[in-house]
Amino acid sequence: MTGLFQSQTFPATLPDHTQLPESDGTFVKNFQEHPQSVLLTDSIEPILKQIHPDDQYCIGQDSGIYWRLTQPLERGVLAPDWFYVPFVPPTLKGQLRRSYVLWQEYVAPLIVLEFVSGNGAAERDRTPGTGKFWVYEQGIRVPFYGIYEVAKAAVEVYHLIENSYHRLEANDRGHYFIPQLGAELGIWQGHYSNTELPWLRWWDAQGNLLLTGAERAEIELQRANTETNRANTETNRANAEAQRAEKLAAQLRALGIEPEE
Known part of the structure; x- marks a missing residue:
């Protein structure tokens, strides 16, 4: 995995999720982000239960992904607004996850979603080693990366092909199909959590809203x-x-x- 460890001296035993900081001290950007994450998780869980009858999966909501070991530790972590990792246990050794540590699990998230609150520059930053786009593409190698802009009522989805992201074209419903989930991602204009907004939502492969x-x-x-x-x-x-x-x-x-x- 690209840049997992920097050229520094580290202890022989690598830290796990219980020993790493669970917050970088930043605030959630706006009040819409939390209900948006809940909406995505709540609606996709019946699909995930079918895919994982053994419950071996986890979902992160504004949770840290430690992708490389650095000093200080917070420089080697990104906290996507929403992500899904297949075929990993929801807890580790009976403890709730505080973060997701790649050198402990090796399985990258299948999909990462970022909710834009500014102009989208941070979510599209390709600066090697630090930019979100670069880290998801070259550092963590997430198969699907989505950038959702509520202000524009839009989402763009990238697919990792031969080590680089290619922007997907929407289907005739304006959605983006994620084959491993058998579900589509798109924009739904409606009322949720006492607010009328263009929400990011899931549909099944036939175009039925989840x-x-x-x-x-x-x-x-x-x-x-x-x-x-x-x-x-x-x-x-x-x-x-x-x-x-x-x-x-x-x-x-x-x-x-x-x-x-």
Whole structure:
């Protein structure tokens, strides 16, 4: 892996996620970033459960990826807004992950997503050794890298081919297909977390929006209410028929005719 260790003296035993700083002291850039990460995770998890019935995967949300050993340690870490790593345990030795350490796990994330809050220069920085674009492409070698700009209602996705990123073309739905997930990434204009925005979301391979747990629950509630209303309508209709039949029987009896005859 390119530049994993710099030419410095380090202890014989390399630090793990419990010994490395879990924060570089920076703040989340805006209030939209947290619900955006939750939206991505919540909606893709049913797909990940199908891919990983053994639960061997992890998702990072504004969590550090230590990709090279440096002094100070914080110079060798990037904290993507969202990333997914397949075929690794969600915890290590019974402990929650504080960061993702490449020299401890060796498996690179399949996809990394950055949410632009400025002009996008940092997310497209190709400066060797420090620029985010360069690190994801040449340092960590992430197969898919997405840059999401809520202000432009746009996302661009890059695919690592022969050691360099190539920008993908959107399909006829305006989405980007990630084959290993069997899912598409794109922009959805809608209301989520009490805010109307062009959100970054997942669709399945047929173009069906992948719903959050709350959205699925709302649909189930609407379906249950519809069934209840239908059952109530049928009950009311049956009661009306019974009342009509009883009224007719009473009229026949008044004429001296038994209804059974």
